[in-house]
Structures are given as structure tokens and as C-alpha cells.
Amino acid sequence: MTSSTIITNNSHARIVEFVSTLFAQHLAYTGMASRVEILNEGGFRSDGRRQFELRSINIDLSQQGHADGSASISHGLTHVLVSVFGPREAKNRSQTIHDRANLNVELSIAAFSTGDRRKRSRGDKRVMEVAGAIKSTFEPVIQTSLYPRSQIDIFVQVIQQDGGVLQACINATTLALISAGIPMVDFVCAISGGVHSTNPFLDLTLIEESDVPNLTIAVMPKTQKVSLVTMETRLHVDRYEEIFRLAIDAGLIIHEEMKAAVLARSKTLMTCIDLGTHGGEEME
Amino acid sequence: MISFASFPSRYEDTTYEKTRHHASVKEDFMDIDDAESFEAQGSKLTCPGESLTSSQAYMRGHGTYVENEEVIASVAGTIERVNKLVSVRAIRSRYNPEVGDLVVGRITEVQPRRWKVDAHSRQDAVLMLSSVNLPGGVQRRKLESDELQMRGFFEEGDLLVAEVQAFFSDGAMSLHTRSLKYGKLRNGQLVVVPPILVRRLKSHFLTLPCGVDLILGLNGYIWVSKHVKENEQEGEEGFDAEAVYSNVNDDIDDSTRAAISRVTHIIRILTSRFIPLSDTLLLEAYEWSVEHGSDVKDLLHQDFGDALVVSITSGQ
Numbered sequence: 055m056t057s058s059t060i061i062t063n064n065s066h067a068r069i070v071e072f073v074s075t076l077f078a079q080h081l082a083y084t085g086m087a088s089r090v091e092i093l094n095e096g097g098f099r100s101d102g103r104r105q106f107e108l109r110s111i112n113i114d115l116s117q118q119g120h121a122d123g124s125a126s127i128s129h130g131l132t133h134v135l136v137s138v139f140g141p142r143e144a145k146n147r148s149q150t151i152h153d154r155a156n157l158n159v160e161l162s163i164a165a166f167s168t169g170d171r172r173k174r175s176r177g178d179k180r181v182m183e184v185a186g187a188i189k190s191t192f193e194p195v196i197q198t199s200l201y202p203r204s205q206i207d208i209f210v211q212v213i214q215q216d217g218g219v220l221q222a223c224i225n226a227t228t229l230a231l232i233s234a235g236i237p238m239v240d241f242v243c244a245i246s247g248g249v250h251s252t253n254p255f256l257d258l259t260l261i262e263e264s265d266v267p268n269l270t271i272a273v274m275p276k277t278q279k280v281s282l283v284t285m286e287t288r289l290h291v292d293r294y295e296e297i298f299r300l301a302i303d304a305g306l307i308i309h310e311e312m313k314a315a316v317l318a319r320s321k322t323l324m325t326c327i328d329l330g331t332h333g334g335e336e337m338e
Numbered sequence: 339m340i341s342f343a344s345f346p347s348r349y350e351d352t353t354y355e356k357t358r359h360h361a362s363v364k365e366d367f368m369d370i371d372d373a374e375s376f377e378a379q380g381s382k383l384t385c386p387g388e389s390l391t392s393s394q395a396y397m398r399g400h401g402t403y404v405e406n407e408e409v410i411a412s413v414a415g416t417i418e419r420v421n422k423l424v425s426v427r428a429i430r431s432r433y434n435p436e437v438g439d440l441v442v443g444r445i446t447e448v449q450p451r452r453w454k455v456d457a458h459s460r461q462d463a464v465l466m467l468s469s470v471n472l473p474g475g476v477q478r479r480k481l482e483s484d485e486l487q488m489r490g491f492f493e494e495g496d497l498l499v500a501e502v503q504a505f506f507s508d509g510a511m512s513l514h515t516r517s518l519k520y521g522k523l524r525n526g527q528l529v530v531v532p533p534i535l536v537r538r539l540k541s542h543f544l545t546l547p548c549g550v551d552l553i554l555g556l557n558g559y560i561w562v563s564k565h566v567k568e569n570e571q572e573g574e575e576g577f578d579a580e581a582v583y584s585n586v587n588d589d590i591d592d593s594t595r596a597a598i599s600r601v602t603h604i605i606r607i608l609t610s611r612f613i614p615l616s617d618t619l620l621l622e623a624y625e626w627s628v629e630h631g632s633d634v635k636d637l638l639h640q641d642f643g644d645a646l647v648v649s650i651t652s653g654q
Contacts, residue, residue, distance in 0.1 A: 117610075120530065122432060141432060141460040143446075152508075197403070197412060202508050204460045232386060235431025237401060237412035240387035276387040276410070313385055316414050320383045323429050323612050324416065327534075328381075329651045330613030 090261055092250045099262065101130075105255040108245075108304065113315040115233050121209075123234025127226040129257060131216035134223050136230040141204035155201035157193055161185040161223070163212040185210070188223055191244075191272050191282040197237040206236065217260040218246045220270050220284065225312065232316055241312055242281055243305040244272040247297045249289065254297045256304045269297065273305035385414040390424055399425025433458045433533040433557035435511040439502045440542045442523070442555030443513070445492045451485055453492050455500070458533065458557040461510045465492070469503060469514035471521065473582060491583050497523040499553050499561065519543065525587050526551070526563025529602050531609040533558035537616065544617050548597040548624060554615065562601050564590050596634050600627060603637035604646070611647050622650045 090100045097104060109130030118124040121137035128134075144150045149158070161181050165173045174181050188210065196206070208230070210223050224244035231238060248258050248268035258268055267289040272282035280302070289297070384390065390402065390409045398404050401413040402425060411417070413428040435441070435457070446462055447454035455463040467480050470491060492498060499520050500513035515521050536554050544552040545565060553561040590598075604623045608615060626649055627637060636642050 123430065143454075143456070143460075143462040201460050203510075232414045233430060235413050235415070235428030237403075237428075238386045239403065239410075239412065241385075274387070276389075316385045317383055320385070320414055320416075320429055324381055324383065326612035327614055330608070330616075330619065 090265075092262060092265055093253055093255070099255065099259075101259055103257075105253060106300070106304070108257040108307065109259075111308070111311050113229060113312065115229060115315060115319040121230075121234075123230045123232070123236070125226050125229035125233055126213075127222055127229065128214075129218050129222050129225075130259065131214055132218050132222045133212075133214040134219070134226045135211045135213055136223070136226040137209045137211075138206065138227075138230040138234040138236065139209070140206040140234075141201040141236070142207075144203070144205035149205060150203045153202050154198040155196070155204040155206050157189050157196065157198065157206050157208065159185045159189045159192075159208045159210065159227075161188070161210045161212070163215070163219075167212050167215045184220055184223060187220060187282060187284060188227055191224055191242060192227060192231070195238050195240065195242055195274065195281060196231065197239065200237060206231075215260070217258045217263040218270070220244065221246050221257075221272075224272050224282070225308065229312060229316065233319065240274040240276045241309050242272050242274060243308040243312065244270060244282065245301050245304045245308055246270045247301040247304070249293045249297055252293070254293065254300050256300065267293075269294075269301070271298065271301045271305065273302050275306050275309040278302060278306075381416040383415070384411040384417050384426055386412050390417065390426075395422070396424045397422050399423045401426030401428060430532055430534065432460055435459055435463075435502050435505070435557070437502050437504060439556040440499065440553075441502060441513070441557040442497065442499050442528070442553055442559035442561050443557070444528075444559075445494050445496045445498065448488055448492070448494060451480075451488075453488070455498070455513060457511070457513075457555075458530070458559060459511065461508075463502075463511045463513050464506070465498075465500065465513045465515070469512070469516055471516055471518075471582070492522065493585075496585075497528060497561065499523055499555070521582055522584070523553075523561050523563065524584065525566075525590060526561055526598060527602060529560045529562060529605050531558045531560060531605065531615070532612075535609050535612065535614045536560070537614050539617065544620070546597075546601065546621060546624060548601070549594050550597050550601050552601065552620070560605060560615075562598050562605070564588065564594050564598065600624065600634045600637065603634065607637060607643040607646060611643075613647065613651065619650060626650060 093099055093105070103109070112128045114126045118137060121139055123138040124136065126133065126135040141155050144156060149156050160176065161184050162176065163174045163181060165171055188208070208227055210227065212219055212223070221244040224242055228242045245256060246258050246268055247254060247256050248262060248266040250266050267287040269283060269285040269289060271280055273280050388411045390411055393404045393407045393409050396409055398409045401411060401415065402409050403412050404410070409424055411426045413426050415426050415428040418425050418427055441457045443455035443457035443463060445453050446456045451467045453465040455465050457463045467485060467488060472478070472484070498515060500515045501520060502511050503514040504512045506512060533556065536556055536558055538556065539554065542554045542556070544554065546552065549565045551563050551565050555561070601620070601624065604620060604627060605615065608619070608623065623646055626646055631637065631642060
């Protein structure tokens with residue numbers, strides 16, 4: 055069921071490494087290491103992944119409620135749901151822009167989504183920041199000039215978080231916009247990356263995110279243009295380029311996954327349409 | 339490990355082939371430059387960012403853009419080609435109006451000499467005071483007194499059926515109701531479906547033999563109402579204001595109410611499975627549901643709906 059994505063695949067004997075993982079874990083439990091190891095001697099991370107291995111991705115593009123487009127994506131345990139409404143008449147006349155559509159992003163983080171239960175209001179600084187990041191990521195990608203004086207509403211709901219919330223939000227928004235039939239220049243594929251001493255790795259979990267310097271990038275696969283780079287921690291400048299390039303490659307892999315989901319969904323819908331049309335013709 | 343899944347889709351199968359990727363292995367999805375493959379298969383699918391063809395040989399249509407002399411898709415959907423024009427039609431999108439289309443809409447706002455109408459499009463449509471019929475059927479210029487009683491014709495929240503008359507420079511559409519077929523709607527209920535599922539038909543006013551009238555708006559708004567006999571319709575001579583712009587429903591007997599809700603349920607069942615609506619299909623489905631189910635509420639069961647769809651699409 056997993057679609058775990060391996061980017062590099064060195065063909066070492068995995069069994070040997072597994073044993074060494076066990077040994078490392080044993081050391082950790084017996085008090086040799088004080089906290090979770092980010093990368094053990096066998097080259098495995100705390101959740102058993104290799105350095106460049108991404109978490110399993112699950113995409114659901116089925117219709118939710120009366121939204122024009124909706125998508126939910128999960129990267130491992132991080133789960134985000136996005137509904138898109140529009141382009142439609144702006145609720146607030148002051149928000150209309152005469153020559154292009156206005157993008158309205160609202161983010162809500164479920165109180166139960168993290169370990170410590172806590173309610174975040176819409177005005178929360180962190181929430182506003184992520185919403186702002188999503189908005190600025192998509193403004194150059196959506197062809198807003200086709201819809202003057204309209205508004206596109208994007209409602210993002212974080213259901214579970216285990217690191218990489220922004221990346222999941224951006225990927226889910228891309229899929230929801232596509233399923234709403236809103237014209238975009240390209241997909242936007244986001245991924246996080248971090249560095250532990252000198253070892254770069256991808257798609258961080260919550261534990262890793264709080265421990266190592268990390269960044270999130272959003273890439274447009276066709277041109278490989280980068281629409282967003284954010285860093286909330288300090289990263290050594292010498293390590294930056296390596297992790298940046300690696301993240302772009304990972305973005306392309308995520309693109310394959312998203313594209314397959316979109317095409318499969320389109321195919322399903324087209325078959326239904328054909329089925330109904332031909333069934334009707336035969337009756338006449 | 340506990341994992342929460344979102345509510346799974348009830349109707350659609352969303353599984354797709356899961357693959358393991360390696361950066362060096364990439365499959366190419368399409369190669370449409372050769373014209374034969376273009377025409378051979380009716381519907382080729384594409385998604386944003388996919389290069390379709392070179393812009394020197396082809397012209398770009400809707401759903402595409404040009405960059406570096408390449409025509410590139412900007413929406414996910416089917417590729418269509420008419421001579422040298424390449425366009426991509428999105429599978430689900432908002433309604434794209436065209437002049438002459440029949441739409442059902444809801445008044446959202448009353449403004450000086452015009453109404454704003456929500457018609458499931460990218461902007462609210464405009465219905466000018468000069469493009470509605472006056473009560474009494476008289477043809478004359480609209481006076482200031484008419485302007486003052488605009489809410490007597492249409493109020494916020496009223497539903498109406500109209501035709502797309504023209505476009506404004508910013509792409510907003512202008513409607514008109516200057517025909518006896520058009521005007522305020524009552525005695526029924528509204529169903530909202532994706533616009534792509536309403537195809538252009540010879541007539542969008544359908545009368546089903548079960549005593550139900552249907553108005554299939556091309557914008558995906560469908561009005562299901564009690565049947566009004568031809569000779570009882572508000573005619574040219576007896577064109578009185580009360581009847582045409584009335585807000586009061588007629589008496590609707592129980593069997594008609596049941597028929598109306600049966601038809602709405604059928605429409606919902608078909609559209610939730612993404613099957614385009616047509617008069618024959620609706621009729622077939624109605625007969626099937628009367629034969630097989632004793633009650634209207636049976637239609638709400640999923641397996642009953644599945645059986646209905648299977649039986650009517652198999653073309654018995």
C-alpha cells in the first residue's frame with residue numbers, strides 16, 4: 055500500500071544494516087545515547103527510513119461537499135485537506151482587483167493534530183505565516199489574469215501534523231486547484247530537507263524538524279523554477295546548495311506521484327461520462 | 339500506529355497505480371505532435387505543465403499557454419483540436435457562459451436599474467431592468483416608478499430562469515428574461531450539479547410524464563418543479579403581475595411532491611457518479627426506481643443507487 059519513494063538506492067545488504075540499526079537502538083535504550091538519534095551508524099533515521107527516502111504519499115481527489123475542487127494528501131503521518139471555491143464573485147467588494155483574481159487563503163489547524171492539544175485561532179501568528187506562504191507561492195503560478203474581479207478561496211485544514219506541514223499544504227493546494235479546473239502554469243511540488251552534521255536528508259518528521267536545520271522549497275517541475283524557499287532555522291551556507299539541489303530532485307519525484315493521481319482521477323471521471331453518454335444513446 | 343484516513347470517497351474509485359520512483363527513470367506521458375494519434379483517440383488526457391505541441395504549427399486555445407514556442411496545458415482535462423487550434427477542456431470547472439445559453443440563477447443583490455444574479459460562473463451575472471418583462475405584458479420604456487419597485491419583480495434570494503444575452507468588457511454576463519418561458523421560478527426545488535454534466539439539448543425545458551417539469555440550466559443549476567399545463571401558463575393576454583412575479587407556491591399534492599423528490603434524488607445519484615444528464619436517461623432511471631423501489635427514500639441507499647446506475651448505463 056505504501057508508495058514510498060526511494061530516490062537513491064545503494065544496493066548494500068540491507069540485512070546487515072538492519073542488524074546494525076537494532077544495535078544502535080539497543081545502545082540508545084541502554085542509555086549510551088541520551089535522545090533519539092537523527093541518523094544512526096547504519097544510515098537509518100529514527101523512523102527507519104534512509105537518508106533520501108520520502109515518506110509514503112497518499113492522495114485522495116474525491117469530491118468533498120460542494121467545493122469546486124478538493125484534495126487531501128498525506129505525507130506519512132502529516133495529513134492535510136484542501137477545498138477550493140471559485141473563481142467566484144468576491145464576498146467583499148473592497149477585495150476585488152480589477153485586472154486579476156484575488157487569492158484568499160485560510161488555514162486552520164485542528165486542535166487534535168499535534169501531541170499537545172492546543173487551539174490555534176485564525177489570527178494566530180504561525181497560522182497567518184503559513185497562509186501567507188501558501189498565497190505567495192501560488193500567486194505567480196495561477197493564471198489569475200484570466201479572471202478579473204473574481205476571487206479564489208482556498209481553505210486549508212491540517213488534520214494531523216508530523217513535520218512538513220507547509221509542504222503538505224502546498225502539495226494539497228496544487229491538487230485541489232487542478233481538480234477545480236483553475237488554470238495554472240505548472241504543478242507546484244513542495245518538500246522539506248535538512249542537514250545532520252554533514253548528511254543531508256529529505257522529508258523530515260516532527261522529531262527531525264525540531265532537531266536539525268531545515269528548509270522547505272516548492273518547485274515547478276517543468277522549468278525547475280522555485281516558487282518558495284523558507285528557512286526557520288540557521289543552516290550553514292556551505293550545506294545550503296547541496297540540500298537545495300537535492301530538494302529540487304525530490305520535488306520532481308513528488309510531481310510524478312501527483313501527476314499520476316491527477317491523470318488517474320481524470321480517467322475515472324471521463325470513463326463515467328462516456329459510460330453515461332453511450333448508455334443513453336443505446337436506449338434511443 | 340494510528341492513522342486517520344479522510345472520509346473515503348463513496349462513489350469513486352480513486353486508486354491509481356502506485357510506483358516506486360527513481361530519479362533516472364521517467365516515463366513520458368504523451369507525444370501528441372503526430373496528428374494521427376491526435377485524432378485517433380477522442381479524449382487524450384493531460385495536466386498542467388505538459389507540453390502539447392509546438393506553437394509554430396498550432397494555435398493555442400483555452401486551457402493552454404505558450405512559452406518558448408511550445409503550447410503547454412494549464413488545466414487537467416481532455417485535449418481537443420479543431421484544425422490548427424489546440425485547447426484543453428478542464429473536467430471540472432465553473433460554468434463558462436456563451437451567448438444564448440439557458441441558465442438558472444439566484445438573485446444576490448438589487449442595484450440601481452439592475453439585479454446581480456449568482457449563476458455558478460466566475461462572476462455574478464447582471465440582469466438589467468430593461469431586459470425583464472413588465473407585468474401586464476406591455477412593451478414600454480422602464481420608468482422611474484419601475485425602478486422604485488424593482489423588489490416587486492425580483493428580490494434577493496429569488497430563483498429565475500434566463501438566457502445569456504451578452505457580455506460586458508470584463509467578461510461578466512448579461513441576462514434577459516424577455517420571453518414567457520423565462521422568469522421567476524416557484525413550485526419546486528433546485529439541484530446543483532457540475533456544469534459539465536449538463537449537455538446542450540434541443541430543449542432544456544423537459545416535462546416528465548410523472549407530472550414534473552425540469553429546467554436544465556447549462557450552468558449546472560437544475561430546477562425540478564410541479565408540472566404546469568400549457569394552457570394554464572400565464573399567457574400573453576392574461577399576463578398579470580401577480581402570477582408571473584408571485585412568491586407564493588401553488589398547492590402541490592403529495593404524489594407530485596414525492597415525484598419531485600424522486601427526480602431530485604435521481605439527479606443527485608447520477609451526478610455523484612459523474613454521469614451526464616439527458617432526458618432519456620432520466621426517464622429510464624425514473625421508471626427503474628418506480629419498478630424496483632417502493633419508496634422515494636430507498637434512493638438514498640448507496641447500493642440502490644449503484645444498482646440503478648448499473649442498470650441504466652448497461653443500456654437495457
